[in-house]
Amino acid sequence: MMGGSAYENVGKKWDLGVEEQEWFHGLLPRVEAERLLIEDGDFLIDDDNSILEMVNQYCLSGRPWLDNSDIVLKNPIFREKWLLQNDDIILDRKLGKGYFGDVNKGIYKPMGNAVAVKTCKETFTQEQTKTLLTEGRILKQYAHPNIVRLIGIAAQRQPVLIVMEFVEGGDLLNHLKKQQKPFTSQQLIKMCDDIASGMAYLESKNCVHKELAARNCLVGNGLVVKVSDFGLSRDKVVHTMSDKNKPIPWKWSAPEVLLNGK
Structure with missing residues (x-):
C-alpha cells in the first residue's frame, strides 16, 4: 500500500460514476493533458473508456501500472475550474447559428444565471472539435469589461459546449x-x-x-x-x-x- 497520496484524500465517489470524478476531464486535447501532468504519479482520465474500478485498485494497492515498470498512480489531477460538466448546463431558446453550430441562451446551474452556449455539431470531426476547444482555450485567458467573458467549456461528452457570458x-x-x-x-x-x-x-x-x-x-x-x-x-x-x-x-x-x- 502506498501512503500519503493525494488519491487517499479525495473521498470515495464510486457510486457517482466516472464523469462525476474531479479527475475526469473528458475530451481533453493531448497538449492540455501534457501541460497538466507534471510529477511522477500524476494521472487523469480523458475519456469514458477508462474503467473506474481499475483506477481505484491501482491507486489503493500501489501496484505498478505496467509489468516490469515503476509507474504508479498517485496523484489524481483535478479538472480546472473552467472545465464544466455537461449536465450542469440547461439549454433554452436559440439565439443564432455560428460556424460550429447553434448558439443558445441557457442556464449554468452552479451559478444559477443566464449564459450563452455555443454547441459543437455532433457530426463534427475530431479536428473540428479540437478547433472549438482551441477557441475556448484562448478565450479563458481573457478578462476585460469590453470582452465577452468565457465561463467555461463542457467537454465530458459530445456535443462539446462553450459557455459564455450572456449579453x-x-x-x-x-x-x-x-x-x-x-x-x-x-x-x-x-x-x-x-x-x-x-x-x-x-x-x-x-x-x-x-x-x-x-x-x-x-x-x-x-x-x-x-x-x-x-x-x-x-x-x-x-x-x-x-x-x-x-x-x-x-x-x-x-x-x-x-x-x-x-
Whole structure:
C-alpha cells in the first residue's frame, strides 16, 4: 500500500460514476493533458473508456501500472475550474447559428444565471472539435469589461459546449437597426471607445480579431459594448490560417490578416 497520496484524500465517489470524478476531464486535447501532468504519479482520465474500478485498485494497492515498470498512480489531477460538466448546463431558446453550430441562451446551474452556449455539431470531426476547444482555450485567458467573458467549456461528452457570458442586448448591428430614436453623438463615441478598449486589450494579449464587424460586438446594460465571437481569432504567436481557400470577410479583416494570411 502506498501512503500519503493525494488519491487517499479525495473521498470515495464510486457510486457517482466516472464523469462525476474531479479527475475526469473528458475530451481533453493531448497538449492540455501534457501541460497538466507534471510529477511522477500524476494521472487523469480523458475519456469514458477508462474503467473506474481499475483506477481505484491501482491507486489503493500501489501496484505498478505496467509489468516490469515503476509507474504508479498517485496523484489524481483535478479538472480546472473552467472545465464544466455537461449536465450542469440547461439549454433554452436559440439565439443564432455560428460556424460550429447553434448558439443558445441557457442556464449554468452552479451559478444559477443566464449564459450563452455555443454547441459543437455532433457530426463534427475530431479536428473540428479540437478547433472549438482551441477557441475556448484562448478565450479563458481573457478578462476585460469590453470582452465577452468565457465561463467555461463542457467537454465530458459530445456535443462539446462553450459557455459564455450572456449579453442581454444582442449584437450591435441589430441594435443599431432596431433603434427607433437616433443615438446621440456622446453615446456613439462611448460605444466606439468600448470597442477600442476591448481591442486594445486583445492586442496586449497578442491576439488579432479577424472579423471585427458590428455583428460580432454585443450590447449590454448601459450601452456597454463587448467584443465577441473569436471563431476567426487565433493567438498569433502559435496559430496561422491553414485554409488559404476559405472566404475572407474583406471589409472587417485586420490588415495583418490581409497581408500575411495569419
